[in-house]
Amino acid sequence: SSEGLYAILGMGAVAAALLGAPISTTVMVFELTGGFALSMALLLTVSIANGISNAVLGRSFFQAQLETRGFATHEGPHRVVMKTIRVADFMEPVAPGDDTTLAEADREAALRSDDTLETALRVFDAGGRDRIPVTNPADRAHLVGWATQVRALGRFNKALIEASVEQSR
Secondary structure, X not given: OOHHHHHHHHHHHHHHHHHOOHHHHHHHHHHHHOOOOOHHHHHHHHHHHHHHHHHHHOOXXXXXXXXXXXXXXXXXXXXXXXXXXXXXXXXXXXXXXXXXXXXHXXXXXXXXXXXXXXXXXXXXXXXXXXXXXXXXXXXXXXXXXXXXXXXXXXXHHHHHHHHHHHHOO
16 A cells, blocks of 8 residues: 555545535545545545544534534524524514503513514414514513514515525525
8 A cells, every 4th residue: 555545545534524425525536546446445434534523523524613603504594594583673663652661461472672583483373463562672561663474474585585596606
């Protein structure tokens, strides 16, 4: 065995662990080398590297880096959108001079302006209402706006379209 063989095996192992694509890495190394003589050694090193990466991080190194930066790749774009949009992004603010104090019963069913779209959609589904009061996060008795199910779903659809356009670029 030569030094070049170990370099190629190391390259395949590192690429598989970083990318989380052991089969693609194996095929890529086969294409680069033009032969299948090192296939068993390559498959073994790629499998070990991928296994260690999954044991330590639970996913590939690249996916772990993306998740530390706020990109949850395993959840899909719809889950990311639902967690990043806030109620304040789609609520209708109350007009100046409107009564901005909520009764105790309304406070229980109210959303906060910093709640996520996911929370809002769950409240809409659970309550069966299509309009819910939105309160100030610091003062739950203070009404700051109204969230409607139509506007929430419209904002969700718009964000999904934007994410789809961004992914296809």
